[in-house]
Amino acid sequence: MTAVIFLIFAAIAVFCGISLVVQTHPIASALSLVGVMGSLAVLYLLLGGEFIAAAQLIVYAGAIMVLFVFVIMLLNSGAETPTFQTSTFVKYLGIVLLVAFLGLISFIIQAALPKTEGVVFGGFQGTAADVGRKLFTSYLLPFEVTSVLILIALVGAIVLARKEI
Amino acid sequence: MNFFILTLIKVAVVAFVLLTTLAYLQWIERKVIAHVQLRVGPYRVGPHGLLQPLADVVKLITKEGMMPSHVNKVFYLMAPFVAVTLALISIAVIPFGPEITIGPVTTWMQLTDLRIGILFVLAISSIGVYGVALGGWASNNKYSLLGGLRSSAQMISYELPLAIAVAAPLLLANTLSFREMVNYQSGYWLGFIPRWNVIPEILGFVVFMIASFAETNRVPFDLPEAENELVAGFHTEYSSMTFAAFFMAEYSNMVTVTAVATLLFLGGWQPPFPAPYSDVVPILVFALSGVIAIYHGLNPARRMDKFTLPATGLVFLGIAAIFGLSLFVPVLKTILMALFWFCGKVLILLFVFIWVRATLPRFRYDQLMRFAWIFLFPLAMINLLATSLIVALTTK
Numbered sequence: 163m164t165a166v167i168f169l170i171f172a173a174i175a176v177f178c179g180i181s182l183v184v185q186t187h188p189i190a191s192a193l194s195l196v197g198v199m200g201s202l203a204v205l206y207l208l209l210g211g212e213f214i215a216a217a218q219l220i221v222y223a224g225a226i227m228v229l230f231v232f233v234i235m236l237l238n239s240g241a242e243t244p245t246f247q248t249s250t251f252v253k254y255l256g257i258v259l260l261v262a263f264l265g266l267i268s269f270i271i272q273a274a275l276p277k278t279e280g281v282v283f284g285g286f287q288g289t290a291a292d293v294g295r296k297l298f299t300s301y302l303l304p305f306e307v308t309s310v311l312i313l314i315a316l317v318g319a320i321v322l323a324r325k326e327i
Numbered sequence: 328m329n330f331f332i333l334t335l336i337k338v339a340v341v342a343f344v345l346l347t348t349l350a351y352l353q354w355i356e357r358k359v360i361a362h363v364q365l366r367v368g369p370y371r372v373g374p375h376g377l378l379q380p381l382a383d384v385v386k387l388i389t390k391e392g393m394m395p396s397h398v399n400k401v402f403y404l405m406a407p408f409v410a411v412t413l414a415l416i417s418i419a420v421i422p423f424g425p426e427i428t429i430g431p432v433t434t435w436m437q438l439t440d441l442r443i444g445i446l447f448v449l450a451i452s453s454i455g456v457y458g459v460a461l462g463g464w465a466s467n468n469k470y471s472l473l474g475g476l477r478s479s480a481q482m483i484s485y486e487l488p489l490a491i492a493v494a495a496p497l498l499l500a501n502t503l504s505f506r507e508m509v510n511y512q513s514g515y516w517l518g519f520i521p522r523w524n525v526i527p528e529i530l531g532f533v534v535f536m537i538a539s540f541a542e543t544n545r546v547p548f549d550l551p552e553a554e555n556e557l558v559a560g561f562h563t564e565y566s567s568m569t570f571a572a573f574f575m576a577e578y579s580n581m582v583t584v585t586a587v588a589t590l591l592f593l594g595g596w597q598p599p600f601p602a603p604y605s606d607v608v609p610i611l612v613f614a615l616s617g618v619i620a621i622y623h624g625l626n627p628a629r630r631m632d633k634f635t636l637p638a639t640g641l642v643f644l645g646i647a648a649i650f651g652l653s654l655f656v657p658v659l660k661t662i663l664m665a666l667f668w669f670c671g672k673v674l675i676l677l678f679v680f681i682w683v684r685a686t687l688p689r690f691r692y693d694q695l696m697r698f699a700w701i702f703l704f705p706l707a708m709i710n711l712l713a714t715s716l717i718v719a720l721t722t723k
Contacts, residue, residue, distance in 0.1 A: 193461075212441070219450035220446065220453050238472070
Protein backbone atom coordinates (compact mmCIF):
# COMPACT_ATOMS: atom_id res chain seq x y z
CA MET A 163 0.00 0.00 0.00
CA THR A 164 2.65 2.56 1.07
CA ALA A 165 4.92 1.39 -1.73
CA VAL A 166 2.16 2.03 -4.27
CA ILE A 167 1.51 5.51 -2.88
CA PHE A 168 5.26 6.17 -2.90
CA LEU A 169 5.55 5.15 -6.56
CA ILE A 170 2.56 7.28 -7.58
CA PHE A 171 3.84 10.42 -5.89
CA ALA A 172 7.45 9.83 -6.91
CA ALA A 173 6.23 9.61 -10.50
CA ILE A 174 4.21 12.81 -10.07
CA ALA A 175 7.25 14.56 -8.60
CA VAL A 176 9.47 13.53 -11.51
CA PHE A 177 6.77 14.41 -14.05
CA CYS A 178 6.26 17.86 -12.51
CA GLY A 179 10.03 18.36 -12.36
CA ILE A 180 10.36 17.67 -16.08
CA SER A 181 7.32 19.82 -16.80
CA LEU A 182 8.93 22.66 -14.82
CA VAL A 183 11.85 22.75 -17.25
CA VAL A 184 9.92 22.01 -20.45
CA GLN A 185 6.99 24.46 -20.05
CA THR A 186 7.39 27.72 -21.90
CA HIS A 187 5.04 29.80 -19.75
CA PRO A 188 6.41 31.02 -16.40
CA ILE A 189 3.09 30.41 -14.56
CA ALA A 190 2.97 26.82 -15.79
CA SER A 191 6.56 26.32 -14.63
CA ALA A 192 5.81 27.81 -11.23
CA LEU A 193 2.78 25.56 -10.81
CA SER A 194 4.84 22.52 -11.78
CA LEU A 195 7.22 23.48 -9.00
CA VAL A 196 4.23 23.57 -6.63
CA GLY A 197 3.41 20.04 -7.83
CA VAL A 198 6.97 18.93 -7.01
CA MET A 199 6.74 20.48 -3.52
CA GLY A 200 3.38 18.85 -2.88
CA SER A 201 4.51 15.38 -3.92
CA LEU A 202 7.70 15.79 -1.87
CA ALA A 203 5.51 16.60 1.13
CA VAL A 204 3.66 13.31 0.59
CA LEU A 205 7.00 11.47 0.43
CA TYR A 206 8.09 13.08 3.73
CA LEU A 207 4.76 12.01 5.21
CA LEU A 208 5.35 8.42 4.05
CA LEU A 209 8.73 8.44 5.78
CA GLY A 210 7.07 9.59 9.00
CA GLY A 211 8.23 13.20 9.00
CA GLU A 212 4.80 14.71 9.47
CA PHE A 213 6.05 18.08 10.71
CA ILE A 214 8.48 18.41 7.81
CA ALA A 215 5.64 17.57 5.41
CA ALA A 216 3.37 20.25 6.87
CA ALA A 217 6.21 22.79 6.91
CA GLN A 218 6.98 21.94 3.28
CA LEU A 219 3.38 22.69 2.31
CA ILE A 220 3.01 25.82 4.45
CA VAL A 221 6.36 27.42 3.71
CA TYR A 222 7.26 26.34 0.18
CA ALA A 223 3.96 25.61 -1.58
CA GLY A 224 1.87 28.03 0.44
CA ALA A 225 4.13 31.04 0.90
CA ILE A 226 7.19 31.12 -1.33
CA MET A 227 5.54 29.77 -4.48
CA VAL A 228 2.50 32.00 -3.98
CA LEU A 229 4.89 34.97 -4.00
CA PHE A 230 6.51 33.61 -7.19
CA VAL A 231 3.12 33.29 -8.87
CA PHE A 232 2.15 36.72 -7.55
CA VAL A 233 5.22 38.38 -9.05
CA ILE A 234 4.80 36.57 -12.38
CA MET A 235 1.17 37.68 -12.51
CA LEU A 236 2.12 41.24 -11.53
CA LEU A 237 4.71 41.52 -14.30
CA ASN A 238 2.28 39.72 -16.62
CA SER A 239 5.13 38.08 -18.50
CA GLY A 240 4.09 36.09 -21.55
CA ALA A 241 5.23 32.74 -22.86
CA GLU A 242 8.90 32.38 -23.56
CA THR A 243 9.90 32.36 -27.23
CA PRO A 244 12.55 29.80 -28.22
CA THR A 245 15.79 31.55 -29.06
CA PHE A 246 17.25 28.84 -31.26
CA GLN A 247 15.82 26.18 -33.56
CA THR A 248 16.53 22.51 -33.06
CA SER A 249 15.65 19.65 -35.37
CA THR A 250 13.35 16.87 -34.15
CA PHE A 251 16.10 14.31 -34.64
CA VAL A 252 18.41 16.15 -32.25
CA LYS A 253 15.60 16.35 -29.64
CA TYR A 254 14.96 12.60 -29.66
CA LEU A 255 18.66 11.85 -29.67
CA GLY A 256 18.99 14.17 -26.67
CA ILE A 257 16.32 12.26 -24.72
CA VAL A 258 18.05 8.91 -25.37
CA LEU A 259 21.45 10.29 -24.41
CA LEU A 260 20.04 11.94 -21.30
CA VAL A 261 18.46 8.70 -20.09
CA ALA A 262 21.70 6.81 -20.74
CA PHE A 263 23.72 9.49 -18.93
CA LEU A 264 21.42 9.53 -15.87
CA GLY A 265 21.41 5.72 -15.74
CA LEU A 266 25.21 5.67 -15.82
CA ILE A 267 25.49 8.29 -13.07
CA SER A 268 23.00 6.54 -10.80
CA PHE A 269 24.81 3.22 -11.36
CA ILE A 270 28.18 4.75 -10.46
CA ILE A 271 26.79 6.44 -7.34
CA GLN A 272 25.10 3.25 -6.19
CA ALA A 273 28.28 1.26 -6.72
CA ALA A 274 30.44 3.81 -4.95
CA LEU A 275 28.26 4.22 -1.87
CA PRO A 276 28.78 1.81 1.03
CA LYS A 277 25.99 -0.72 1.56
CA THR A 278 23.66 0.55 4.28
CA GLU A 279 20.22 -0.39 5.41
CA GLY A 280 17.57 1.22 3.24
CA VAL A 281 15.10 3.75 4.48
CA VAL A 282 11.85 2.21 5.70
CA PHE A 283 8.42 3.78 5.41
CA GLY A 284 7.50 5.49 8.66
CA GLY A 285 11.04 4.93 9.96
CA PHE A 286 11.53 8.53 11.00
CA GLN A 287 9.74 8.84 14.32
CA GLY A 288 10.00 12.60 14.70
CA THR A 289 6.93 14.41 15.99
CA ALA A 290 6.60 18.18 15.91
CA ALA A 291 7.58 18.29 19.59
CA ASP A 292 10.82 16.36 18.92
CA VAL A 293 11.76 18.67 16.06
CA GLY A 294 11.12 21.72 18.24
CA ARG A 295 13.13 20.36 21.15
CA LYS A 296 16.10 19.53 18.92
CA LEU A 297 15.89 22.95 17.27
CA PHE A 298 16.06 24.80 20.58
CA THR A 299 18.63 22.60 22.34
CA SER A 300 21.10 20.71 20.14
CA TYR A 301 20.86 22.99 17.11
CA LEU A 302 20.22 26.33 18.80
CA LEU A 303 23.26 28.11 17.34
CA PRO A 304 22.71 27.14 13.68
CA PHE A 305 19.01 27.97 14.10
CA GLU A 306 19.71 31.44 15.47
CA VAL A 307 22.48 32.14 12.95
CA THR A 308 20.12 31.19 10.10
CA SER A 309 17.40 33.47 11.39
CA VAL A 310 19.85 36.39 11.69
CA LEU A 311 21.02 35.65 8.15
CA ILE A 312 17.44 35.78 6.87
CA LEU A 313 16.89 39.04 8.76
CA ILE A 314 19.97 40.55 7.10
CA ALA A 315 18.70 39.46 3.69
CA LEU A 316 15.30 41.02 4.44
CA VAL A 317 16.78 44.34 5.54
CA GLY A 318 19.13 44.29 2.55
CA ALA A 319 16.23 43.72 0.15
CA ILE A 320 14.32 46.65 1.63
CA VAL A 321 17.35 48.96 1.51
CA LEU A 322 18.09 48.05 -2.11
CA ALA A 323 14.46 48.24 -3.27
CA ARG A 324 13.42 51.43 -1.53
CA LYS A 325 13.14 54.63 -3.53
CA GLU A 326 15.98 57.14 -3.35
CA ILE A 327 15.11 60.06 -1.13
CA MET B 328 -16.41 -3.57 12.14
CA ASN B 329 -14.00 -3.22 9.28
CA PHE B 330 -12.03 0.01 9.46
CA PHE B 331 -12.63 0.81 5.79
CA ILE B 332 -16.40 0.30 5.92
CA LEU B 333 -16.63 2.41 9.07
CA THR B 334 -14.57 5.19 7.48
CA LEU B 335 -16.65 5.04 4.30
CA ILE B 336 -19.85 5.42 6.30
CA LYS B 337 -18.42 8.35 8.22
CA VAL B 338 -17.16 10.02 5.04
CA ALA B 339 -20.57 9.61 3.38
CA VAL B 340 -22.38 11.13 6.38
CA VAL B 341 -19.95 14.05 6.75
CA ALA B 342 -19.93 14.80 3.01
CA PHE B 343 -23.73 14.76 2.80
CA VAL B 344 -24.16 16.95 5.87
CA LEU B 345 -21.43 19.37 4.77
CA LEU B 346 -22.82 19.84 1.25
CA THR B 347 -26.36 20.34 2.57
CA THR B 348 -25.05 22.83 5.11
CA LEU B 349 -23.25 24.74 2.36
CA ALA B 350 -26.44 24.98 0.30
CA TYR B 351 -28.56 26.10 3.25
CA LEU B 352 -25.89 28.44 4.60
CA GLN B 353 -26.53 30.52 1.51
CA TRP B 354 -30.26 30.54 2.28
CA ILE B 355 -29.54 31.58 5.88
CA GLU B 356 -27.22 34.33 4.66
CA ARG B 357 -29.80 35.75 2.28
CA LYS B 358 -32.52 35.58 4.92
CA VAL B 359 -30.42 37.20 7.66
CA ILE B 360 -29.18 40.01 5.41
CA ALA B 361 -32.73 40.55 4.16
CA HIS B 362 -34.08 40.86 7.70
CA VAL B 363 -31.25 43.22 8.69
CA GLN B 364 -32.30 45.39 5.73
CA LEU B 365 -36.04 45.07 6.53
CA ARG B 366 -36.79 42.82 3.56
CA VAL B 367 -38.14 39.26 3.61
CA GLY B 368 -35.49 37.63 1.39
CA PRO B 369 -36.21 34.47 -0.62
CA TYR B 370 -39.90 33.73 -0.18
CA ARG B 371 -41.33 32.21 -3.37
CA VAL B 372 -39.78 28.75 -3.70
CA GLY B 373 -41.22 26.60 -0.94
CA PRO B 374 -42.45 27.91 2.43
CA HIS B 375 -40.26 30.90 3.40
CA GLY B 376 -38.02 30.16 0.43
CA LEU B 377 -36.80 26.91 1.99
CA LEU B 378 -36.43 25.19 -1.38
CA GLN B 379 -34.46 28.12 -2.82
CA PRO B 380 -31.05 26.35 -2.47
CA LEU B 381 -32.43 23.40 -4.45
CA ALA B 382 -33.69 25.74 -7.17
CA ASP B 383 -30.30 27.47 -7.24
CA VAL B 384 -28.48 24.16 -7.61
CA VAL B 385 -30.76 23.11 -10.49
CA LYS B 386 -30.27 26.51 -12.13
CA LEU B 387 -26.48 26.39 -11.82
CA ILE B 388 -26.25 22.84 -13.15
CA THR B 389 -28.51 23.36 -16.15
CA LYS B 390 -27.05 26.75 -17.09
CA GLU B 391 -24.82 26.95 -20.13
CA GLY B 392 -21.14 27.00 -19.18
CA MET B 393 -19.57 29.87 -21.08
CA MET B 394 -15.88 29.88 -21.79
CA PRO B 395 -14.64 33.24 -23.09
CA SER B 396 -12.18 33.22 -25.96
CA HIS B 397 -8.48 33.87 -25.26
CA VAL B 398 -8.60 32.30 -21.80
CA ASN B 399 -5.83 29.95 -20.80
CA LYS B 400 -8.04 26.83 -20.99
CA VAL B 401 -6.12 24.47 -18.69
CA PHE B 402 -5.72 26.95 -15.85
CA TYR B 403 -9.15 28.45 -16.40
CA LEU B 404 -10.76 25.06 -15.74
CA MET B 405 -8.26 24.03 -13.09
CA ALA B 406 -8.79 27.08 -10.86
CA PRO B 407 -12.36 26.39 -9.59
CA PHE B 408 -11.48 22.71 -9.20
CA VAL B 409 -8.46 23.53 -7.04
CA ALA B 410 -10.44 26.07 -5.01
CA VAL B 411 -13.34 23.76 -4.18
CA THR B 412 -11.22 20.64 -3.55
CA LEU B 413 -8.91 22.38 -1.11
CA ALA B 414 -11.85 24.04 0.61
CA LEU B 415 -13.70 20.77 1.17
CA ILE B 416 -10.65 18.73 2.27
CA SER B 417 -10.08 20.45 5.62
CA ILE B 418 -13.27 19.02 7.12
CA ALA B 419 -11.50 15.63 7.27
CA VAL B 420 -9.54 16.56 10.40
CA ILE B 421 -12.29 18.46 12.24
CA PRO B 422 -13.69 16.51 15.21
CA PHE B 423 -17.40 16.98 15.92
CA GLY B 424 -17.60 15.14 19.20
CA PRO B 425 -15.96 12.74 21.64
CA GLU B 426 -15.36 9.01 21.30
CA ILE B 427 -18.65 7.10 21.10
CA THR B 428 -19.60 3.44 21.37
CA ILE B 429 -22.58 2.16 19.37
CA GLY B 430 -23.04 -1.53 20.16
CA PRO B 431 -19.75 -3.26 19.29
CA VAL B 432 -18.29 -0.27 17.44
CA THR B 433 -16.16 2.36 19.15
CA THR B 434 -15.24 5.35 17.08
CA TRP B 435 -14.50 9.06 17.22
CA MET B 436 -16.93 11.58 15.75
CA GLN B 437 -14.17 12.65 13.40
CA LEU B 438 -12.93 11.36 10.05
CA THR B 439 -9.26 11.20 10.97
CA ASP B 440 -7.09 12.56 13.73
CA LEU B 441 -3.69 13.77 12.61
CA ARG B 442 -1.09 14.56 15.23
CA ILE B 443 -0.55 17.74 13.22
CA GLY B 444 -4.22 18.45 12.47
CA ILE B 445 -3.94 22.19 13.05
CA LEU B 446 -0.86 22.48 10.82
CA PHE B 447 -2.74 20.48 8.17
CA VAL B 448 -5.60 22.99 8.13
CA LEU B 449 -3.11 25.88 7.94
CA ALA B 450 -1.27 24.17 5.08
CA ILE B 451 -4.45 23.54 3.10
CA SER B 452 -5.67 27.09 3.63
CA SER B 453 -2.31 28.51 2.53
CA ILE B 454 -2.47 26.51 -0.71
CA GLY B 455 -6.07 27.63 -1.25
CA VAL B 456 -4.79 30.94 -2.63
CA TYR B 457 -3.91 29.26 -5.92
CA GLY B 458 -7.55 28.70 -6.88
CA VAL B 459 -8.41 32.38 -6.64
CA ALA B 460 -5.12 33.68 -8.05
CA LEU B 461 -5.14 31.29 -11.01
CA GLY B 462 -8.81 31.92 -11.78
CA GLY B 463 -8.11 35.63 -11.92
CA TRP B 464 -5.05 35.26 -14.08
CA ALA B 465 -6.34 32.62 -16.51
CA SER B 466 -9.53 34.57 -17.31
CA ASN B 467 -7.52 37.00 -19.47
CA ASN B 468 -9.51 39.96 -18.17
CA LYS B 469 -8.03 42.97 -16.43
CA TYR B 470 -10.67 43.04 -13.69
CA SER B 471 -10.16 39.34 -12.98
CA LEU B 472 -6.40 39.79 -12.92
CA LEU B 473 -6.67 42.69 -10.47
CA GLY B 474 -9.00 40.61 -8.29
CA GLY B 475 -6.61 37.66 -8.36
CA LEU B 476 -3.63 39.87 -7.52
CA ARG B 477 -5.46 41.55 -4.67
CA SER B 478 -6.57 38.27 -3.22
CA SER B 479 -3.09 36.73 -3.28
CA ALA B 480 -1.57 39.78 -1.63
CA GLN B 481 -4.36 39.90 0.92
CA MET B 482 -4.27 36.22 1.77
CA ILE B 483 -0.47 36.17 2.17
CA SER B 484 -0.64 39.22 4.45
CA TYR B 485 -3.45 37.97 6.66
CA GLU B 486 -2.07 34.45 6.92
CA LEU B 487 0.68 35.77 9.20
CA PRO B 488 -1.55 37.19 11.98
CA LEU B 489 -3.82 34.17 11.56
CA ALA B 490 -1.01 31.66 12.09
CA ILE B 491 0.46 33.63 14.99
CA ALA B 492 -2.95 33.92 16.65
CA VAL B 493 -3.34 30.14 16.32
CA ALA B 494 0.08 29.57 17.90
CA ALA B 495 -0.93 31.07 21.26
CA PRO B 496 -3.58 28.46 22.23
CA LEU B 497 -1.23 25.76 20.90
CA LEU B 498 1.33 26.95 23.46
CA LEU B 499 -1.23 26.70 26.24
CA ALA B 500 -2.43 23.22 25.30
CA ASN B 501 0.99 21.96 24.17
CA THR B 502 -0.46 19.93 21.29
CA LEU B 503 -1.16 20.14 17.55
CA SER B 504 -4.07 17.69 17.53
CA PHE B 505 -7.64 18.98 17.60
CA ARG B 506 -8.83 16.19 19.92
CA GLU B 507 -6.26 16.94 22.61
CA MET B 508 -6.94 20.63 22.14
CA VAL B 509 -10.60 20.11 23.03
CA ASN B 510 -9.77 17.74 25.89
CA TYR B 511 -7.44 20.40 27.30
CA GLN B 512 -10.36 22.84 27.39
CA SER B 513 -12.67 20.56 29.39
CA GLY B 514 -13.52 21.35 32.99
CA TYR B 515 -14.35 24.59 34.79
CA TRP B 516 -12.53 27.26 36.78
CA LEU B 517 -14.19 27.83 40.18
CA GLY B 518 -16.76 25.25 39.14
CA PHE B 519 -18.66 27.40 36.66
CA ILE B 520 -16.31 29.34 34.31
CA PRO B 521 -15.51 27.06 31.34
CA ARG B 522 -11.77 26.50 30.80
CA TRP B 523 -11.99 27.63 27.18
CA ASN B 524 -8.98 29.23 25.54
CA VAL B 525 -11.04 32.26 24.64
CA ILE B 526 -10.86 33.53 28.22
CA PRO B 527 -7.06 33.84 28.53
CA GLU B 528 -6.71 34.32 24.76
CA ILE B 529 -9.43 36.87 24.05
CA LEU B 530 -6.95 39.01 22.07
CA GLY B 531 -5.86 36.01 20.02
CA PHE B 532 -9.47 35.10 19.34
CA VAL B 533 -10.29 38.58 18.03
CA VAL B 534 -7.18 38.62 15.82
CA PHE B 535 -8.04 35.13 14.54
CA MET B 536 -11.59 36.12 13.66
CA ILE B 537 -10.52 39.33 11.86
CA ALA B 538 -7.82 37.50 9.92
CA SER B 539 -10.23 34.72 9.00
CA PHE B 540 -12.64 37.26 7.51
CA ALA B 541 -9.78 38.28 5.21
CA GLU B 542 -8.74 34.69 4.51
CA THR B 543 -12.24 33.79 3.36
CA ASN B 544 -12.57 36.96 1.25
CA ARG B 545 -15.61 38.13 3.17
CA VAL B 546 -16.87 41.65 3.84
CA PRO B 547 -15.20 43.94 5.02
CA PHE B 548 -12.19 42.38 3.27
CA ASP B 549 -13.85 41.26 0.03
CA LEU B 550 -11.60 43.45 -2.12
CA PRO B 551 -10.97 40.62 -4.66
CA GLU B 552 -14.62 40.83 -5.71
CA ALA B 553 -15.41 44.50 -5.10
CA GLU B 554 -18.40 45.02 -7.42
CA ASN B 555 -18.12 48.77 -7.79
CA GLU B 556 -14.55 48.69 -9.09
CA LEU B 557 -13.86 45.16 -10.38
CA VAL B 558 -17.24 43.87 -11.71
CA ALA B 559 -17.02 40.55 -9.82
CA GLY B 560 -13.25 40.30 -9.39
CA PHE B 561 -11.57 36.97 -9.95
CA HIS B 562 -14.76 35.11 -10.94
CA THR B 563 -16.05 37.67 -13.47
CA GLU B 564 -15.58 35.27 -16.40
CA TYR B 565 -16.99 32.20 -14.69
CA SER B 566 -20.52 30.90 -15.11
CA SER B 567 -22.67 27.85 -14.24
CA MET B 568 -20.84 25.09 -12.32
CA THR B 569 -17.40 26.71 -12.41
CA PHE B 570 -18.91 29.76 -10.72
CA ALA B 571 -20.75 27.49 -8.30
CA ALA B 572 -17.42 25.87 -7.40
CA PHE B 573 -15.96 29.21 -6.32
CA PHE B 574 -19.14 29.96 -4.41
CA MET B 575 -19.03 26.60 -2.64
CA ALA B 576 -15.37 27.10 -1.82
CA GLU B 577 -16.13 30.41 -0.11
CA TYR B 578 -18.86 28.93 2.07
CA SER B 579 -16.86 25.81 2.79
CA ASN B 580 -13.91 27.95 3.90
CA MET B 581 -16.29 29.82 6.19
CA VAL B 582 -17.45 26.57 7.78
CA THR B 583 -13.86 25.36 8.22
CA VAL B 584 -12.66 28.62 9.74
CA THR B 585 -15.55 28.81 12.20
CA ALA B 586 -15.09 25.14 13.14
CA VAL B 587 -11.38 25.74 13.78
CA ALA B 588 -12.18 28.84 15.85
CA THR B 589 -14.67 26.76 17.86
CA LEU B 590 -12.14 23.99 18.46
CA LEU B 591 -9.19 26.23 19.29
CA PHE B 592 -10.86 28.96 21.33
CA LEU B 593 -14.41 27.98 22.26
CA GLY B 594 -13.83 24.51 23.66
CA GLY B 595 -15.17 22.45 20.74
CA TRP B 596 -18.08 20.34 21.94
CA GLN B 597 -17.55 21.15 25.64
CA PRO B 598 -20.71 22.75 27.06
CA PRO B 599 -20.40 26.18 28.71
CA PHE B 600 -22.18 24.97 31.87
CA PRO B 601 -21.33 22.06 34.18
CA ALA B 602 -22.93 18.72 33.29
CA PRO B 603 -26.41 18.47 34.86
CA TYR B 604 -27.40 22.02 33.81
CA SER B 605 -26.00 21.87 30.29
CA ASP B 606 -28.12 18.79 29.49
CA VAL B 607 -31.31 20.79 29.98
CA VAL B 608 -30.27 23.73 27.77
CA PRO B 609 -31.02 22.15 24.36
CA ILE B 610 -34.45 20.95 25.57
CA LEU B 611 -35.28 24.44 26.85
CA VAL B 612 -34.00 26.16 23.69
CA PHE B 613 -35.95 23.94 21.29
CA ALA B 614 -39.12 23.79 23.41
CA LEU B 615 -39.15 27.59 23.78
CA SER B 616 -38.65 28.08 20.01
CA GLY B 617 -41.47 25.61 19.39
CA VAL B 618 -43.85 27.37 21.78
CA ILE B 619 -43.03 30.79 20.30
CA ALA B 620 -43.57 29.51 16.75
CA ILE B 621 -46.93 27.95 17.68
CA TYR B 622 -47.99 31.15 19.48
CA HIS B 623 -47.24 33.24 16.39
CA GLY B 624 -48.99 30.65 14.26
CA LEU B 625 -52.16 31.10 16.32
CA ASN B 626 -52.00 34.89 15.78
CA PRO B 627 -50.88 34.92 12.14
CA ALA B 628 -49.60 38.13 10.60
CA ARG B 629 -49.73 36.67 7.09
CA ARG B 630 -52.06 34.09 5.62
CA MET B 631 -49.41 31.40 5.12
CA ASP B 632 -48.19 31.67 8.74
CA LYS B 633 -51.29 29.80 9.85
CA PHE B 634 -49.78 26.57 8.51
CA THR B 635 -46.03 27.08 8.36
CA LEU B 636 -45.41 28.39 11.88
CA PRO B 637 -47.32 25.67 13.80
CA ALA B 638 -45.61 23.04 11.63
CA THR B 639 -42.19 24.52 12.46
CA GLY B 640 -43.20 24.73 16.12
CA LEU B 641 -44.14 21.05 16.17
CA VAL B 642 -40.79 20.13 14.57
CA PHE B 643 -38.97 22.10 17.27
CA LEU B 644 -41.04 20.46 20.01
CA GLY B 645 -40.21 17.08 18.46
CA ILE B 646 -36.49 17.87 18.57
CA ALA B 647 -36.88 18.97 22.20
CA ALA B 648 -38.60 15.65 22.93
CA ILE B 649 -35.74 13.73 21.29
CA PHE B 650 -33.24 15.62 23.47
CA GLY B 651 -35.40 14.90 26.51
CA LEU B 652 -35.55 11.21 25.61
CA SER B 653 -31.79 11.11 25.07
CA LEU B 654 -31.25 11.88 28.76
CA PHE B 655 -32.19 8.25 29.42
CA VAL B 656 -30.09 6.75 26.59
CA PRO B 657 -26.39 7.41 27.35
CA VAL B 658 -25.11 6.76 23.78
CA LEU B 659 -27.63 9.07 22.16
CA LYS B 660 -27.00 11.68 24.84
CA THR B 661 -23.25 11.82 24.17
CA ILE B 662 -23.78 12.21 20.41
CA LEU B 663 -26.62 14.74 20.62
CA MET B 664 -25.03 16.90 23.32
CA ALA B 665 -21.69 17.08 21.47
CA LEU B 666 -23.42 17.88 18.18
CA PHE B 667 -25.69 20.48 19.81
CA TRP B 668 -22.87 22.44 21.44
CA PHE B 669 -20.45 22.11 18.52
CA CYS B 670 -22.99 23.04 15.85
CA GLY B 671 -24.41 25.77 18.09
CA LYS B 672 -21.04 27.48 18.46
CA VAL B 673 -20.23 27.10 14.77
CA LEU B 674 -23.63 28.53 13.81
CA ILE B 675 -23.21 31.50 16.14
CA LEU B 676 -19.84 32.30 14.57
CA LEU B 677 -21.32 31.88 11.08
CA PHE B 678 -24.08 34.26 12.09
CA VAL B 679 -21.40 36.78 13.09
CA PHE B 680 -19.87 36.42 9.60
CA ILE B 681 -23.24 37.13 7.98
CA TRP B 682 -24.09 39.91 10.41
CA VAL B 683 -20.80 41.67 9.65
CA ARG B 684 -21.49 41.35 5.92
CA ALA B 685 -24.87 43.02 6.40
CA THR B 686 -23.55 45.92 8.46
CA LEU B 687 -19.95 46.87 7.62
CA PRO B 688 -18.71 48.72 4.52
CA ARG B 689 -15.69 47.55 2.56
CA PHE B 690 -12.11 48.61 3.31
CA ARG B 691 -10.06 50.56 0.82
CA TYR B 692 -7.13 48.55 -0.53
CA ASP B 693 -4.37 50.58 1.16
CA GLN B 694 -6.32 50.55 4.44
CA LEU B 695 -6.58 46.78 4.17
CA MET B 696 -2.82 46.31 3.85
CA ARG B 697 -1.95 48.90 6.49
CA PHE B 698 -4.40 47.32 8.92
CA ALA B 699 -2.79 43.90 8.47
CA TRP B 700 0.84 44.93 8.80
CA ILE B 701 0.71 47.90 11.19
CA PHE B 702 -2.06 46.82 13.54
CA LEU B 703 -3.03 43.16 13.34
CA PHE B 704 0.42 41.60 12.97
CA PRO B 705 2.02 43.41 15.95
CA LEU B 706 -1.08 42.71 18.05
CA ALA B 707 -0.87 38.98 17.31
CA MET B 708 2.87 39.06 18.05
CA ILE B 709 2.37 40.79 21.42
CA ASN B 710 -0.31 38.26 22.30
CA LEU B 711 2.01 35.37 21.42
CA LEU B 712 4.91 36.84 23.41
CA ALA B 713 2.72 37.48 26.46
CA THR B 714 1.29 33.97 26.28
CA SER B 715 4.74 32.37 25.97
CA LEU B 716 6.00 34.42 28.92
CA ILE B 717 3.10 33.24 31.08
CA VAL B 718 3.53 29.63 29.94
CA ALA B 719 7.28 29.80 30.65
CA LEU B 720 6.69 31.24 34.13
CA THR B 721 3.90 28.85 35.17
CA THR B 722 5.25 25.48 33.92
CA LYS B 723 8.21 24.01 35.66
